[in-house]
Amino acid sequence: MxxxxxxxTEYFNEKAIEISKKYKGKIRTLPEVPIHGLDDFSMxxxxxxxxxxxxxxxxxxxxFELTGKxxxxxxxxxxTRVLGIGNVGPEAAIPVMEGKALLFNYLGGVxxxxxxxxxxxxDEFITAAKAISPFFGxxxxxxIESPRCFFLLExxxxxxxxxxxxxxxxxxxxxxxxxxxxxxRLVNKKKEDVKIVFNGAGAANIAAIYLFEAAGFNxxxxxxxxxxxxxEPERPDIDAxxxxxxxxxxxxxxxxxxxxxxxxxxxxxxxxIIISASKSEPGTIKKEWVRSMNNDSIVxxxxxxxxxxWPDDAKESGAKIVATGRSDFPNQINNSxxxxxxxxxxxxxxxxxxxxxxxxxxxxxxADYVKDRSYDHIxxxxxxxxxxxxxxSIVARKTVESNLARKIDxxxxxxxxxxxxxxxxxxxxxxxxxx
Amino acid sequence: MTDIRxxxxxxxxxxxxxxxxxxxxxxxxxxxxxxxSGNETEIANxxxxxxxxxxDHIILVAEENKKIVGILISDVIFRIYYDPKYEVRxxxxxxxxxxxxxxxxxxxMEKLGEIARKKDMKMITAEFPSLNLIAINFYKNMGFKExxxxxxxxx
Numbered sequence: 222m223x224x225x226x227x228x229x230t231e232y233f234n235e236k237a238i239e240i241s242k243k244y245k246g247k248i249r250t251l252p253e254v255p256i257h258g259l260d261d262f263s264m265x266x267x268x269x270x271x272x273x274x275x276x277x278x279x280x281x282x283x284x285f286e287l288t289g290k291x292x293x294x295x296x297x298x299x300x301t302r303v304l305g306i307g308n309v310g311p312e313a314a315i316p317v318m319e320g321k322a323l324l325f326n327y328l329g330g331v332x333x334x335x336x337x338x339x340x341x342x343x344d345e346f347i348t349a350a351k352a353i354s355p356f357f358g359x360x361x362x363x364x365i366e367s368p369r370c371f372f373l374l375e376x377x378x379x380x381x382x383x384x385x386x387x388x389x390x391x392x393x394x395x396x397x398x399x400x401x402x403x404x405x406r407l408v409n410k411k412k413e414d415v416k417i418v419f420n421g422a423g424a425a426n427i428a429a430i431y432l433f434e435a436a437g438f439n440x441x442x443x444x445x446x447x448x449x450x451x452x453e454p455e456r457p458d459i460d461a462x463x464x465x466x467x468x469x470x471x472x473x474x475x476x477x478x479x480x481x482x483x484x485x486x487x488x489x490x491x492x493x494i495i496i497s498a499s500k501s502e503p504g505t506i507k508k509e510w511v512r513s514m515n516n517d518s519i520v521x522x523x524x525x526x527x528x529x530x531w532p533d534d535a536k537e538s539g540a541k542i543v544a545t546g547r548s549d550f551p552n553q554i555n556n557s558x559x560x561x562x563x564x565x566x567x568x569x570x571x572x573x574x575x576x577x578x579x580x581x582x583x584x585x586x587x588a589d590y591v592k593d594r595s596y597d598h599i600x601x602x603x604x605x606x607x608x609x610x611x612x613x614s615i616v617a618r619k620t621v622e623s624n625l626a627r628k629i630d631x632x633x634x635x636x637x638x639x640x641x642x643x644x645x646x647x648x649x650x651x652x653x654x655x656x
Numbered sequence: 657m658t659d660i661r662x663x664x665x666x667x668x669x670x671x672x673x674x675x676x677x678x679x680x681x682x683x684x685x686x687x688x689x690x691x692x693s694g695n696e697t698e699i700a701n702x703x704x705x706x707x708x709x710x711x712d713h714i715i716l717v718a719e720e721n722k723k724i725v726g727i728l729i730s731d732v733i734f735r736i737y738y739d740p741k742y743e744v745r746x747x748x749x750x751x752x753x754x755x756x757x758x759x760x761x762x763x764x765m766e767k768l769g770e771i772a773r774k775k776d777m778k779m780i781t782a783e784f785p786s787l788n789l790i791a792i793n794f795y796k797n798m799g800f801k802e803x804x805x806x807x808x809x810x811x
Contacts, residue, residue, distance in 0.1 A: 454754035460681035463753065463790075474754050 230526070237316075247319040248326070248335075251649070253289065285358070285571050285627060292568055292642075294333040294359045296321055297350055299340055301366035302389075305501070305525070311337035314364055321363060321388075329561030329609055330639075330646035331568065333361070343369060347376055354381060358568050361560070362387040367424045368466040384567040384575035390428035392556030395563070395580050396600060397429050397496060397521060398436055399587035400554055403599040404542045406588075408517040410493060412438045416515070418492045420485075420506065420529070421499035422447035422469055429496060430472055435577035436584065441478035444488045445469075446499075451488050453477050486510050494519045497529045505529035511538035520544075523554050542596050551597035558587060558601055562612025565639045570617040571627035579619045586615035606643075613639035658725070658760055660767040663715040668703050670724035671717065672696065678727075678750040685785035688808050714744060714771055718751070718760045726751035728764040732777065744772045746782035749791075765798055 241247075254265060263269055277283045285291045300314035318335030325333035336353065340346045350360065350373075360383065362374060370387055377385040386392070405412060417438065419426045422445050434440045445452040452459075452473045462470040481487050489495065489510040499505055501524035511520060511530065520540040522528035525547065532543040532550050544552035563583055567575055590601050590608050601608045614636035620626045630638070663671060676699075682689045706713040711732065718726035729748040735741055746768070751760050772780060781803060784791040 455752070457677065457680060459753050460677060461684050464681075464684050470753070 241316060247316075248322050282627065284355070288356075289332060290356055291358050291571060292330075292332050293357050294325060294331050294361055294564060294568070295336045295350075295353060295357045296325075296333050296361050296363050297336050297338060297346075298363045299338050299346060299365055299369075301364070301369065303364045308366065311339050318363060321361075324557060325361075325561065325564065326646065327650070328557065328606075328643075329565045329613075330642040331561070331564050343372055343376075346373055347380075350377055351380065354383065357383060358571065359383050359564055360385040361564070362389075364389065367427070368468060370424050371427065371466070371468045378574060378576075382573045384564075384572050386560065386563065386575060387424070387428075388556055388560050390424045391432075391575075391580060392559045392563075393425035393498070393523075393554070394429040394432040395559045395584045396554050396556055396587065397425075397523070398432055398581070398584035399558075400521065400544050400552065400600045401433075401494060401496075401519065402436075402584060402588035403591055403594050404494075404519045404544075407594060407596060407599070408519065408541055410517070412436065414439075414442075415493040416442045416491060417444070417494040417496065418488045419443060419445045420488075420495060420497035421524075422452065422472070423498060425498045425523070426496065427468055427472065430476070431468075432577055432580055432584075436581045440475050443476040444481060444492075445472050445476055446485055446488055450485060451477070451482050453480055453482050455480075456482070486513065489513050491515050492518070494521070496521045496523070498523045499529050501525060501527045501529075503527055503529065503531050503534070506535075508534055508538040511535055511540055514539065517541040521554060542599060544599065548603070552599050553602070554600065555603065557603060558605075558608065559583065559612070562586075562609040562639075563616050565609060565613035565643065566616025566635065567620055569613060569628070569635055569638050569642070570620040570625070570630075572617075572620040573625045573627065575620075576623065576625075578623060579616055579625075582619040583612055583616050586612050607640075609643060610636050610639035657720070658755075658758075658763060659719045660716055660763050661719065662710075663703075663707060663717045663727070665704065665707055667717055667724055668700055668707075671703060671715075671727050672699050674724065674727050674750045674752065675699065675729075675748060677752075678748055681750075682785050682788075685787040686808075688810055689785060714768060716764050716767055718755075718764055720755065725755040726760045726764055728768060730768060730780075732775075735779075740778045742775070742777035743779040743781055744768065744777050746780065749782065749784070761794060762798070 273287050277287060296318050298311065298314045298318055300311040301308045303309045303314045303317055314337050315335060318337060322333040322335050325331040338346060338349050340349055360377065362370060362385065365373060370390060374385060374387045374390065405415065419430055430443060430445060449458060454474050459470065459473050462473060490513045493515045497506055506522060506529040511518065518540050519542045520530065520535045521544045522530050522535065523546045528545040528547065532545060535543045544554050546554055587601060587608065590611055591598060614632045617635035618632045621629055679691045683691050706715060713732065714730045716728040717724050727748060727750050728746060730744050730746045733743040733745050735743055769780065782795055782800065
């Protein structure tokens with residue numbers, strides 16, 4: 222069936238409402254242990270279970286071994302930036318969080334639980350997030366407005382002893398890095414030398430700039446652009462950023478060594494890479510801008526649903542490699558290729574946290590996974606199921622090397638664990654739906 | 657190398673640019689500090705007068721590679737009721753973003769202290785928006801403490 226974009230959107234919208242009406246929610250609780258009758262509850266519940274509580278009381282770390290904490294993730298949101306629809310509040314965020322929870326489970330075998338929070342400010346969010354930590358082995362922040370998301374991520378990462386992830390920042394940044402790693406391999410350029418333009422300075426691109434720096438790219442060769450134009454330290458609004466968005470402020474000071482200012486097109490001249498997470502409208506990136514880039518240019522136009530420039534237009538203007546956020550073009554940059562493996566990995570290692578080094582390792586793992594690299598194949602696709610245990614084992618191992626792991630194993634051991642968990646979880650689906 | 661020196665008339669445009677940056681930063685803290693536009697001539701005139709009147713004002717600039725990267729504007733106040741008799745009040749203090757964290761602010765303060773000492777003025781004070789935590793921390797680190805509060809009400 223061939224449908225126009227608008228028809229397809231309409232079709233998905235209707236189906237989503239129909240399914241939500243019919244099933245009234247997308248996830249439910251199922252037992253991990255076999256139950257044959259009420260008698261079993263003497264061991265699953267009282268009186269027997271008190272003995273387990275006593276053990277954990279005596280040694281709190283046993284909570285990872287004797288309960289479901291090790292595999293449980295809270296999906297935390299305040300509903301302030303839900304998808305592209307904006308600040309719709311925590312209730313309206315639930316359908317999205319349920320979908321994400323299902324994706325966590327389906328791809329990574331993780332028990333993810335939506336936790337939309339009714340909070341008024343940062344402090345309330347932090348207090349609530351800390352308070353619910355006992356049952357969870359990790360947090361995923363989701364659909365939170367910028368710059369609040371930077372503050373919450375930084376604060377929670379510093380104060381929690383479990384990994385805290387914000388997928389809109391870190392997931393997107395990691396898969397972008399993986400795509401760039403392979404692109405540079407194909408065009409034979411070095412990460413230390415390339416000039417990168419980040420078009421758009423929202424959560425994903427700000428995180429990407431820090432991640433690329435951690436991966437060894439030269440921050441001085443990067444230029445960031447936001448809604449007000451090219452970011453440089455003398456722009457009149459930079460002082461306000463110092464107060465309102467210190468993460469972007471730091472970027473303003475550390476990037477753009479050439480001090481390029483003025484028209485956005487100036488930033489593109491001679492650039493090797495453009496990573497755009499900006500306005501979802503073809504033409505946002507102009508063809509002549511791409512034409513002014515260096516030889517073998519790389520264009521990531523990641524806005525959804527419409528890229529900032531159509532891939533054909535970008536290629537016609539000289540781009541060697543083009544990636545978008547869409548599945549109907551080659552090279553889909555999709556954070557769903559990252560978070561299931563990353564979480565499987567940190568959970569299997571019972572990690573105390575996650576950091577840029579671990580993410581860089583994950584990005585290289587994803588890039589290396591693509592064996593038959595070509596201009597139209599720089600990242601894995603969603604159907605590459607064994608990508609997730611591969612990423613999980615790399616992440617888990619890096620967690621061990623970073624002294625964050627509570628559970629030590631080899632890469633092969635972690636790979637086995639992840640494969641087992643994901644495939645036995647997949648079997649549950651098969652049984653549930655009689656495949 | 658940063659050179660800290662007294663402001664001269666050739667610096668007026670650069671100093672005004674940084675003054676306006678400072679005022680725009682202040683406007684982030686309170687609606688009552690909203691910056692009005694089109695005052696360049698008056699500001700230039702005022703700076704001109706202040707430079708001429710070295711008894712009542714100490715105005716410093718930090719210069720790096722012929723570029724003004726920081727300013728400190730202060731008034732000399734005679735304290736009729738109190739001891740010590742003279743106070744140097746910092747009214748405006750700004751360092752360009754990319755030159756922060758390099759002790760230029762500290763160097764400006766030290767130079768001000770040096771000049772004040774020579775004039776036998778022992779007391780230095782500073783004013784800034786109440787909510788400017790960065791300024792609060794800066795002055796606390798320099799050994800200052802809170803002295804007077806200003807409350808406002810706009811009818």
